[in-house]
Amino acid sequence: MSDFQKPTSSEEFKKNFAQIKPLMDANMAYYESxxxxxxxxxxxxxxCPTGIDIPLFIKQINTNNLIGAARTIYSSNYFGHTCGKVCPTEVLCEGACVYNDQNVKPIEIGRLQSHASTFAVQNNIHFFSPQSSNGRKVAVIGAGPAGISCACELSLKGYDVVIxxxxxxxxxxxxxxxxPYKIENQEVLEEVEYLKRHFSFQVxxxxxxxxxxxxxxxxxDYDAIFLGVGLGSTRATKTPGEDLENCVGATEFIEQLKLNPLDIEIGKNVVVIGGGNTAMDVASESARLGSEVTLLYRRSKAEMGAYDFEYELIRSVGANAIFNTGVIEIEGEQSVESVKCMKTVSKNGKLETVPGSGFTLPCDxxxxxxxxxxxxxLFDKMNLDYDNRGKLKVNEYFQCSRPQYFAGGDCVNGGxxxxxxxxxGKIAARGIDNWLKKR
Ligand SMILES: Cc1cc2nc3c(=O)[nH]c(=O)nc-3n(C[C@H](O)[C@H](O)[C@H](O)COP(=O)(O)OP(=O)(O)OC[C@H]3O[C@@H](n4cnc5c(N)ncnc54)[C@H](O)[C@@H]3O)c2cc1C
Ligand code: SF4
Structure with a gap:
């Protein structure tokens, strides 16, 4: 059962989507550090994939040197604040903290990181001095984390960058x-504005x-091109009834939720199909919008791609989950009214439906x-090689099959x-710099 009512005001939305890693105050940061x-x-x-010197910035926080702490963070990761809030720290830095071996709560590294980075963003502290123009131009396609990180690093080295x-x-x-319960839109946008003020790239x-x-x-027109275009829209499942009204893709739904949180359309009984982190996010978000949520995953709980802590989160907001269940048809006149399901079983790694196990689940x-x-x-139009899963092929410097192109982020790692x-994005920027210097 969902514990929430559909929010009708910004205040109610904020309450339902309260930050799961709220900012620390100075006392908490001192104690934790x-x-x-x-x-x-x-x-x-x-x-940490960006190799932030975590003990150093924690020591700097502990000695009341917030500027030094933020410098340590931003010199490794231009999205220091966003990452402090949205990184799955439970399986990255905090998951590796030595305290786990002693059954003691790990250090809250993500929240400490946000504590120091917020100070830098809000006080517009300047750490970087981009070199004057070296006369070379780089086009970046996509202003996501990969594209912006690449642009920051390149403008530091004197390149004229247009995103x-x-x-x-x-x-x-x-x-x-x-x-929205991980980070507020305003925080993400403020960090990009902060970076734009300090680096000379244009978007x-x-x-x-x-x-x-x-x-x-x-x-x-450009000496090099960086592709940070991420992934495309939600894949079609080819399930009969997929074109009915109120049958939507997760990323498209979440984008609407983020842009128009109070106008988002949703039903009372929501079915979410999937077992990855996006499925967990959308199940949790739907429950916080006051819907009764059932997650259907065709394999077992152990086979889900989602992190355990993300699954625990959906359970904590009242979403239900049914495993080993595949949807074979989406039913309804014009709009979704129910889903027809079959139980499944894994045999020698292959998924089979269990004969006679069909059942119908009402949902709107x-x-x-x-x-x-x-x-x-897009890659075809650029004549770039990609593998059989659609991931761009790159070398160790994130250079593509045509040397003028570099790429990074979801379009290379698959998500x-x-x-x-x-x-x-940062490694690719260094690759571009090395490649152009040799030409
Ligand atoms: C629902 C969801 C929730 C997530 N939650 C988390 C989380 O909590 N924590 C976390 O660390 N990660 C999370 N991720 C993953 C994370 O957001 C991505 O890995 C990351 O944003 C990838 O960055 P990117 O720059 O490669 O691509 P993107 O962030 O996708 O950015 C690509 C940019 O390129 C633009 N673009 C695309 N094509 C073109 C074109 N032809 N011309 C111009 N511009 C173009 C797009 O508009 C976009 O702005 C989540 C992903 C999803 C789908
Ligand atoms: S592993 Fe834990 S205790 Fe050790 S430096 Fe990192 S955060 Fe501090």
Whole structure:
């Protein structure tokens, strides 16, 4: 049972979507930072894809040096604040903290990181001095975490960078995808504004790069091109009834929720299909919108791709989950009225339906969290190689099969976390710099 009523005001929305990692005050940050053992060869650092010197910034917080702490964070990760709030720290830095071995609560690294980075963003503290222009131009396609991280690093090295972004706002899925109870939109946007003030890159919004003419123009006018275009829309499942009203894709639903939280359309009885982290997010979000939620996953709980803590979160807000259940038809006259399901079983790694196990589950809204498509149409227009799963092929410097192109983030890794996109955008920027210097 959902514990929530559908929010009708911003205040009610904020209450239902209260931050799960709220900002610390100075006392809490002091206390928490005092617990750190400042380990040598610290495992938390090794677990961070951007390699932030975690014991150093925790020590700096502990000695009331918030500017130094923020410098430590931002010199490794340009999305220090966003990552502090949205990173799955439970399986990254905090999951690696030595306290876990002693059955003691790990250090709340993410919240400490947000504590220091908020100070820098809100006080507009300046850490970086971009070099003057070296006369070379780089086009970045996509203003998500990968594209913006790449642009920051390149502008530090004196490149003139222009980002082409198809949407009206920056930050990609960090803004349009991450759950509102992890980070508020305003925090994501403020961090990008902060970066834009300190680095000289330009962003051109509502400027989707798609036509062969635009692509040839970029190839002609820019020395290098970085692709940070992420993934595409939710994949079709080819289930009969998928075209009915109120049957929507998870990423499209979440984007609407993030942009128009009070006008979002949802049913009273929501079925979510999927077993990944996006399925958990959308189930939790639907429950917080006051709906009764049932998650259907075709495999067992142990086989879910979602992190355990994400599953615990949906259970804590009253969403129900049924495993080993596949949807074979979505039923309804015009709009979704029910789903026809079959129980499944895994035999030698293959999924089989159990004869005679069919049942019908009434629902008035269905959200498919069954994965996102890849941007292979665009890659074809650019003549770039990708693997059989649609991931761009790159070398260790994130350079694509055509040397003028580099890429990073979800379009290369197939869909990971914000922190991976940040790390890859930065490595690619260094790759671009090395490649252009040799030419
Ligand atoms: C629902 C959901 C929830 C998530 N929650 C979390 C979370 O809690 N924590 C976490 O760490 N990660 C989370 N992720 C993953 C994370 O958001 C992504 O891994 C990360 O944003 C990838 O960054 P990116 O820059 O590669 O791509 P994106 O963030 O997707 O950015 C790509 C950008 O490119 C633009 N673009 C695309 N094509 C074009 C084009 N042709 N021309 C111009 N612009 C274009 C897009 O509009 C977009 O702004 C979530 C993902 C989803 C789907
Ligand atoms: S592993 Fe834990 S205790 Fe050790 S430095 Fe990292 S946060 Fe501090």
């Amino acid at each position: 005092s617990r750190c053992l400042f380990c040598y060869d610290a495992p938390c650092v090794k677990a 082409f972004e198809s949407k009206a706002k920056p930050s990609g899925l960090a803004l349009h995808g991450t759950a 051109i919004y509502e400027s989707k790069i798609n036509s062969p003419e635009e692509i040839r123009r970029l190839e002609r 809204f269905l959200i498919k969290a069954t994965g996102q498509s890849k941007q292979t149409d 990971a976390e914000v922190v991976n996109a940040c790390a890859e």
